[in-house]
Amino acid sequence: MNEAELRKTLLSYFETCFDRYESLFGCLRSDAAYFQKSISLRHPLIFYFGHTATFFVNKLLLAKLIPERINPRFEALFAVGVDEMSWDDLDEANYDWPTVAEVKAYRQQVRSAVTRVITEASWCGPMSWDNPWWAILMGIEHELIHLETSSVLIRQHRLDFVQPQSSWLPVNAKPVDCGAVPKNALVNVPAGAVTIGKGDPHADACASAGEARRYGWDNEYGVHYAEVPKFSASRMLVSNAEFLAFVDAGGYAEDRFWNEEGLGWRKFAKAMHPSFWVKQPDGWALRLMCEEVPMPWDWPVEVNCHEAAAFCVWKAEVTGMSVRLPTEDEWYRLYDLSGITPETPAQRRLSGGCSAVPVNQYAQGDFYDVVGNVWQWTCTPIYPLAGFEAHPIYDDFSIPTFDTRHNLIKGGSWISCGNEALRASRYAFRRHFFQHAGFRYVVGEAPLVPQVSHYEDDALLAQYAEFHFGQSYFDVPNFPRAVAEISLKAMQGKPMRRALDIGCAVGRTSFELAKGLPGALGFESVIGVDFSARFINLADELVRDGIVRYALTDEGSLQSFREITLAKLGFTDCSAKVAFLQGDACNLKENHREYDLVVAANLIDRLYDPAKFLDEISQRIVLGGVLVLTSPYTWLEEHTPRAQWLGGFRRDGERYTTLDALHAHLSRDFEPIGAPQDVPFVIRETARKFQHSVAQLTCWQRRA
Known part of the structure; x- marks a missing residue:
């Protein structure tokens, strides 16, 4: 690709992603919806509307691609506040939010600034980790992450604060009786080796086959090799119907199914069923992004890591088998046996709508939904690969998560775009967080979970x-x-x-x-x-x-x-x-x-x-x-x-x-x-x- 083609392609990618992110906020019914918190552990949505634009400015400044700030007040206000780190400062008393109109105008200023960089800034290839233009890709991929996390916050918002949008309509769920949902089954997976990581971030190519010159976050670089013992894995993701058995068995009331951290979350949240399930007089409904629908029992259940782990403990007690969540290594083993490549259509959002789909709709090898549909929780806390190096202009992307408190999710969901849809991607969230995430279970030897070093060696x-x-x-x-x-x-x-x-x-x-x-x-x-x-x-x-x-x-x-x-x-x-x-x-x-x-x-x-x-x-x-x-x-x-x-x-x-x-x-x-x-x-x-x-x-x- 020559320079002109690269600029054209990059500008199109930026504009598409920037437009898509703004269209998501059209799901908010009024300006008031921007300023009410969806959940107590997050800022109101006005923060996330401004945050991704501010990220572009802050990173382009560090990369010396723009000479000065656009709006210093906004670029301090919207800079930090995404996770539950102490420095995120979620105290609303410290924030004087601007109006929605002001943030929209600011986003237009940022759009113009990024466009000028892409079309006018001097270029020197290749587009790699050490190139200042990497900051542009970083900004785009960062916004794609928040496309997903913001959609989850909208899904957790009060129903009267949201409204369906034509570009964000869910799949039309077909009524399926709970008893008619296909039964899950275990599939044997032979022992084998997996290699994870893109190698040296400063090299032009990546170690993972087919992923050379693709954008990667710093935690994807380095290398990890593992011999994975044989195990069995559920053919399908756990469906709402399969999870109902755990709910009906009183799984949320039995302390023995929950570890100490999970039990603390369950008692704090007063949870008695999955967060997106809604109990109605005539049965269960499912909360989607902007509406509630009669429960699609054949769709994957969407839960946090604590709920998924508790289900596995219950399942082990019922079956007498060693049921647990898969490790990251085991997920890579499933991927490598599935026949999926970076160009496989299943790698993209397949549902045709903005929601999950039935767990038996998309086969990938011997399994369904190795990638796509909803993310899948693993039992592996994220850790740095051998040779890890923090990117110099975004050193707080991965390092704060190397704390054993953030578990990896794999496979992407219906809304995952860009880097999120790649084999090499490594995203991790706190175990009590909600994403568009479910799980599959495995049976096998005790997991070989890599240990995060207790000694800081940076x-x-x-x-x-x-x-x-x-x-x-x-x-x-x-x-x-x-x-x-x-x-x-x-x-x-x-x-x-x-x-x-x-x-x-x-x-x-x-x-x-x-x-x-x-x-x-x-x-x-x-x-x-x-x-x-x-x-x-x-x-x-x-x-x-x-x-x-x-x-x-x-x-x-x-x-x-x-x-x-x-x-x-x-x-x-x-x-x-x-x-x-x-x-x-x-x-x-x-x-x-x-x-x-x-x-x-x-x-x-x-x-x-x-x-x-x-x-x-x-x-x-x-x-x-x-x-x-x-x-x-x-x-x-x-x-x-x-x-x-x-x-x-x-x-x-x-x-x-x-x-x-x-x-x-x-x-x-x-x-x-x-x-x-x-x-x-x-x-x-x-x-x-x-x-x-x-x-x-x-x-x-x-x-x-």
Whole structure:
């Protein structure tokens, strides 16, 4: 494909997906429906309407394909808030939602910006992981994910908030008596090997046959090989009729069928039957996206992972067999034996409508619906393949899910498009979440579920964990702690209510600010904000679990292992006062206000627009509040365009330093406290390689 053809194809793909996503929101009956939550664990739908557009802007900025933001307020408001991570900030008190009309107008601005990039930006091939244009595909595929997740939220919305749309009509369900639904049966699957993963993300081709040069998320790269023992699998997905036997047997009331996590969900939700089943005077109905229909008993049941697992425990008790959910490896074994290829029509949405279809409608080899119809839960928590590497402009796609709390779903559903429909795709959700997802069961040996490493071995993250919480080297005191101590001394005699640690990395300074100096109280509340989800995830793990383990590189592939705990660090009593959020220092959300102290340690020379940060930070600090800045002033074009460097060059023939620039930008709203201080720090790279740097620390007080 030449350049002109590629631009034309990519533009068509973008426009089709962008239009389809907007058409989905036509299923909302009124503007009011955008602002009411479908479920308590999610934002209202207005967030998701704006979120996918904001994602395009944020990623194209990181890829340097657009020069500036389109709407900074929206691009902070709609940036984060999709999963149940602590930094997602689902507190509605922090949000002042715009109108539907304003978001529609914003989406049009984003459409125009992306179109200009596709049609006018300079092109250099191939379209691969390392190409800035990968960000365009990332935005499209991200919107396709939300096409599906938003359709589930619409399905969970109040019925009076939604309306059928001609382009989103379900399959016409034919009445089938429950007893007439085809009986499921087990099919033997011979032992065999499976290979998962696309190999090196930086290579042009992928390891999976037939999937070269296709877009992939970072968790698909790397490699996993497994010998799968023989097992048996249900020929069809579990139908509503088959699941009814579990409901009628009192399966939702019997604690013994549920594991501890599942039982907690069942009691919290007060569930007595599948969420999309509706009990009516004359029998069961099924809630579809925009309507309720008489129960199609031959359609697949749609449940969460806890319900699917409980059914399997019940089925095992009834049959005396070892019934369970399949592993990811076993699903790949079914796929490889089915005869499906990436070009097989069954890979696409086959139903002809926007809903599931009968479980015996589409045969694929000896099975039905190996792909398509509804997603299928596995018992495998998602894990990184060997050689995994987070994509540099979206490091929070996969890493936060490598926590054993997110199980893989396989096969796609009737609404799955793009990457979701590929063999290599690896999507995972929390086990209590609902998607258009059902399950099939297997009988066989105990599952060989890959174990997620308990030691964080991301090299950069391990270095920062050691920098913040590990031992000191060459008699240089712990830098994050030293910054906190200087900041706390600067606050003596001032209120210490709220502090912001912006660019907090893995959070040591935040903890120290909450703990306070010896014999003195710390801050009542400390918010740590960082752009990197990897850093925030580790800090949050320390708060949540009280322990973090990581692996340091000694030399080559040799490692040393470290363990840090809140108790050993002395942070047990103060951790409840600390919270960590993901955010952009140059575009913070509006609710970051009224801080008594803001600490920005080694941040300004890593920002894409440090002048903007300095010019706006006074808006976040109370009168009389304190700003603490540290930086080694290491200006690099990979982080900050040269035109945006604060200092480190000549101006009018004279040396112009970063300290000169700080005075120029801050003098309007701040006055310096004391003289600049040098604070050294050491970062361990390997057992015999260290970075020894010296940051300059300055303190500033906001004046009236």
